[in-house]
Amino acid sequence: xxxxxxxxxxxxxxATISALTISARRMEPRLGSGFALTPRVxxxxxxTPPMGWNSWNKFGCNVSEQxxxxxxxxxxxSGMRDAGYQYITIDDCWQVARxxxxxxxxxxxxxxxxxxxxxxxxHGKGLKFGIYTDAGRKTCEGRPGSYGYExxxxxxxxxxxxxxxxxxxxxxxxxxAKTQYTIFxxxxxxxxxxxxxxxxxxxxxxxxxxxxxxxxxxxxxxDIADRWSSVMTLVDLSSQYWHVARPGAWNDPDMLEVxxxxxxxTEYRAHFSLWAMMAAxxxxxxxxRVMMDSSRAAADIRDILLNKDVIAVDQDSLGIQGKIVxxxxxxxxxxxxxxxxxxxxxxxxxxxxxxxxxxxxFGRIGLKTKRARVRDLWTHTDSASVENAFTAPVPSHGVVxxxxxxxxx
Ligand code: GLA
Numbered sequence: 117x118x119x120x121x122x123x124x125x126x127x128x129x130x131a132t133i134s135a136l137t138i139s140a141r142r143m144e145p146r147l148g149s150g151f152a153l154t155p156r157v158x159x160x161x162x163x164t165p166p167m168g169w170n171s172w173n174k175f176g177c178n179v180s181e182q183x184x185x186x187x188x189x190x191x192x193x194s195g196m197r198d199a200g201y202q203y204i205t206i207d208d209c210w211q212v213a214r215x216x217x218x219x220x221x222x223x224x225x226x227x228x229x230x231x232x233x234x235x236x237x238x239h240g241k242g243l244k245f246g247i248y249t250d251a252g253r254k255t256c257e258g259r260p261g262s263y264g265y266e267x268x269x270x271x272x273x274x275x276x277x278x279x280x281x282x283x284x285x286x287x288x289x290x291x292x293a294k295t296q297y298t299i300f301x302x303x304x305x306x307x308x309x310x311x312x313x314x315x316x317x318x319x320x321x322x323x324x325x326x327x328x329x330x331x332x333x334x335x336x337x338x339d340i341a342d343r344w345s346s347v348m349t350l351v352d353l354s355s356q357y358w359h360v361a362r363p364g365a366w367n368d369p370d371m372l373e374v375x376x377x378x379x380x381x382t383e384y385r386a387h388f389s390l391w392a393m394m395a396a397x398x399x400x401x402x403x404x405r406v407m408m409d410s411s412r413a414a415a416d417i418r419d420i421l422l423n424k425d426v427i428a429v430d431q432d433s434l435g436i437q438g439k440i441v442x443x444x445x446x447x448x449x450x451x452x453x454x455x456x457x458x459x460x461x462x463x464x465x466x467x468x469x470x471x472x473x474x475x476x477x478f479g480r481i482g483l484k485t486k487r488a489r490v491r492d493l494w495t496h497t498d499s500a501s502v503e504n505a506f507t508a509p510v511p512s513h514g515v516v517x518x519x520x521x522x523x524x525x
Contacts, residue, residue: 162332168203173401177209180226190404205246235277246280251296252288266303274309285317293321324357328365340370342378361437375402375417382514392430393438425493429461459521466510475507485522493517
């Protein structure tokens with residue numbers, strides 16, 4: 117090619133790339149940090165991170181219509197529904213076979229009235245109903261998978277009144293994750309019902325690079341366990357992809373373990389606060405039926421799962437995933453999440469095995485003013501005017517979570 121022509125072609129290419137970049141940034145101005153944008157699935161759902169409950173963490177395969185009904189009752193009665201927990205999802209093991217014509221067959225012993233009647237019951241409680249399947253040939257527990265049955269399953273779910281589907285990735289050898297999940301996205305789009313799409317391939321195919329165009333949330337990690345080391349592993353993985361999250365498209369570091377007994381109250385508070393800072397889905401995984409009793413343990417769980425100040429950070433409509441702005445030494449961290457009203461959620465997080473004091477300097481957390489109003493989101497107390505920095509003692513494996521409003525000079 118002639119040199120000047122080649123130069124013209126490369127100039128045009130450059131101009132096109134810049135124009136695309138500028139228009140992408142115009143659409144998503146807050147992502148103008150050098151990261152490539154993927155489009156967002158076009159179903160209008162999950163504009164804030166989904167909230168709800170899922171059977172797996174506590175009950176595993178021991179699911180039944182009685183459990184789901186009692187859970188829906190408890191979620192309505194405990195104040196969880198009013199705090200935003202919406203989707204009640206049956207995880208693995210509700211299905212047993214495929215009928216000769218291909219439709220999925222629920223376990224008729226555990227779900228004697230069928231799934232539609234159960235969805236109707238959940239809807240009658242003012243809640244939404246979710247279900248689980250697997251994009252491969254079988255689920256992780258060996259139940260029939262949806263591979264090859266995507267369209268028929270999506271239609272069945274729609275006919276039952278399903279509002280949310282979690283799709284796992286076991287027994288998918290030789291299949292391409294993006295291709296299979298895209299087939300499901302299109303099947304759900306043609307099903308005639310708006311269904312939130314939760315992708316669960318454990319971060320094994322870099323979903324942060326493609327999944328926002330396919331589903332509303334995608335797991336970034338393997339399964340959570342009810343212990344501190346697991347929570348730390350998931351935080352370290354999911355926090356890396358903060359730049360990809362936005363309304364309708366969320367990183368999912370897995371469901372909550374709050375209330376399952378394997379961590380201290382301090383650790384469960386940190387777990388819940390970190391999920392809120394990461395704009396993670398808040399899917400409770402405990403036995404909510406025992407949350408209403410008069411024990412101290414039940415009160416502690418309620419204080420965490422029903423903390424409206426912390427939930428408001430997670431559910432903020434700006435939809436920005438918080439990130440670490442200070443980690444020196446690495447175990448004493450400051451996290452920041454900008455919020456819609458111009459305030460910032462700030463987390464002082466002590467990962468060390470001894471108590472410590474952590475300071476958030478206003479400049480470091482992006483405040484432009486010298487003075488600010490500070491609310492502690494766990495003690496629910498306010499400091500009317502704080503100058504330059506906020507310092508607090510933080511227990512081992514604990515957090516101090518703040519909301520900070522700048523005060524104009
Ligand atoms: C996988 C998922 C879990 C759960 C189980 C069910 O491990 O990651 O969340 O759904 O399968 O078998």
